[in-house]
Amino acid sequence: MKVIVLGSGVIGTASAYYLAQQGHEVTVIDRQPAAGLETSYANAGEVSPGYSAPWAAPGIPVKAMKWLLMRHSPLVIRPGVDPDMWRWVIQMLMNCTSARYETNKGRMVRLAEYSRDCLMELRDATGISYDHRTQGTLQLFRTQKQLDASASDIAVLDRYNVPYEVLDPAGCVRVEPALAHVREKFVGALRLPNDETGDCFKFTQQLAAMAEKAGVTFKYGVDIKRLLSDERKITGIRTSEGDLTADSYVLALGSYSPLLLRDIGIRIPVYPIKGYSITVPIHDPAFSPESTIMDETYKVAITRLGDRIRVGGTAEIAGYDLELRKARRETLEHSVCDLFPKGGDVAKAEFWCGLRPMTPDGTPVMGPTPYRNLFLNTGHGTLGWTMACGAGRVLSDLVTGKKPEIDTEGLFMDRYGKINRPIAVPQQVRA
Structure with a gap:
């Protein structure tokens, strides 16, 4: 499957890496000249599943x-x-209630703990080094x-x-x-x-290099202007270098994700x-x-x-x-x-x-949307570095149509109710 990932921060790069590991043909688009140059550049350096709240x-x-x-x-x-x-x-x-706090923290810890395990597995398998x-x-x-x-x-x-x-x-x-x-x-x-601790920028740069070796194409210096769609699916991406097309699309543009989604009728509180x-x-x-x-x-x-x-x-x-x-x-x-x-x-x-x-509840917004070939990986807040590997791996499973290794309850955009059309979740993912 041909997949376009929008964004080369730590979330987008991790998504691209794990998608490539599942055999997909992946292209990453970003306006910056290299990976990890915006919010991933100089964050606090924590990989803190236990502090996920x-x-x-x-x-x-x-x-x-x-x-x-x-x-x-x-x-x-x-x-x-x-x-x-x-x-x-x-x-x-x-x-800000006790019940909501416990629910939201539980969702965040679930993903963050899984992500820490994925990071350890990645480090053991590849030897990636990032001042950790x-x-x-x-x-x-x-x-x-x-x-x-x-x-x-x-x-x-x-x-x-x-x-x-x-x-x-x-x-x-x-x-x-x-x-x-x-x-x-x-x-x-x-x-x-x-x-754990580590330099998120160094990690993102090294992971991008490994993704390139695995066949991922990074198109840097390309402005993303809008998503092109019909009623059921995304038909392309309009960019400063023309329209680009794929079978599936992953939106991992951090705080800028909602700006593109509005044009196709999707509202998420990021x-x-x-x-x-x-x-x-x-x-x-x-x-x-x-x-x-x-x-x-x-x-x-x-x-x-x-x-x-x-x-x-x-x-x-x-x-x-x-x-x-x-x-x-x-x-x-x-x-x-x-x-x-x-x-x-x-x-x-x-x-x-x-x-x-x-997000107002702290949990990221991941996975399927009302468009059957558009997937989200955004809204990680202060925990993008902590959640990156796990979020990338879950996302790659969802795009592939596989059931992720962790429970995805509460991670999808439909937790915000009926402000959008119903999301398109493959049956094998719900099973």
């Missing part, structure tokens, strides 16, 4: 109001007249209230048999020795020992939430993190990537704005300098931002 959680509305008053706020809202923004915010608030470490994630709590509130997350981890440890300050220092120098700044942590990062050269390894520390107060992830520290965070709701704002850099610098004051040289840091494709 929706932003929509009980208590978030109250917390959000407090965050907006903080100098180093993890949340920034730039109000505008965009109805999609407010529709997305309202839908997210409607998911397998030393877990430390969710660091500065207050006892934060530590106590982790009980709800722990309950879901128990339900899905995800290993974890609750650590006191001494336990935190045992796994992250550099924290000994700031021991008075935290009360404990939740450690997820099976989580909205761009801007995140920022700084990449800091390590000054002294003894004062640097060993793996990933999630600073719960500021919602900032601090990750060791080889001889660099990646510091990522902030949720800025501002549409498709890509302006780099100084205040957001100051928040990232504050978190890393507070916990690892001698670890890196922040004056030499690379400052970056990207648009996370977020």
Whole structure:
């Protein structure tokens, strides 16, 4: 089967790789000159199935109001007249119940755990290298209230048999020795020992190279203008290089996916939430993190990537704005300098931002659509790197007409009700 994948970020590239492994003739189209140059370029570096959780959680509305008053706020809202923004915010608030949180987190953990297993299998089979470490994630709590509130997350981890440890300050220092120098700044942590770290951009570049060796064609520097369709199927892709056709099509354009879908009558609640990062050269390894520390107060992830520290965070709701704002850099610098004051040289840091494709319930939008040959792989939010291999593999199974190895309940676009025509799911996939 001939398949066109739209997008060469980590999700699109993983989709193309696994489709090629199933014997399909795959072409990837992207406007950038190489793979992984947008949201996959400088994310926080976490592969964190255990930390997979929706932003929509009980208590978030109250917390959000407090965050907006903080100098180093993890949340920034730039109000505008965009109805999609407010529709997305309202839908997210409607998911801030205990029942919805447990359902959504369960769906996310299911896919993320599978994806971590797929990544390990891929690494063992190919030897792919991307500054990865397998030393877990430390969710660091500065207050006892934060530590106590982790009980709800722990309950879901128990339900899905995800290993974890609750650590006191001494336990935190045992796994992250550099924290000994700031021991008075935290009360404990939740450690997820099976989580990993790695450079998503390096991974995407190497996976694209392996996909090319497997026969995938990458068409870079090509603008995607619109999807061409009749009532039942996609008939082609209109691009800056003319119309391209295939048997099946995969839409993996992250935050830009809904813009193409509107023209063919499909609405999905995926909205761009801007995140920022700084990449800091390590000054002294003894004062640097060993793996990933999630600073719960500021919602900032601090990750060791080889001889660099990646510091990522902030949720800025501002549409498709890509302006780099100084205040957001100051928040990232504050978190890393507070916990690892001698670890890196922040004056030499690379400052970056990207648009996370977020759904209001946290779960990505994958699989079939009302058009029988169009498939989605988008809406992974902050967890695109974590979910990439699993999402790519599930997607390739769905395109092929195979039943995926994990339950796909809640992953398809039809979970949002009747705002669209019924999706076309092959019988063998439902079986």
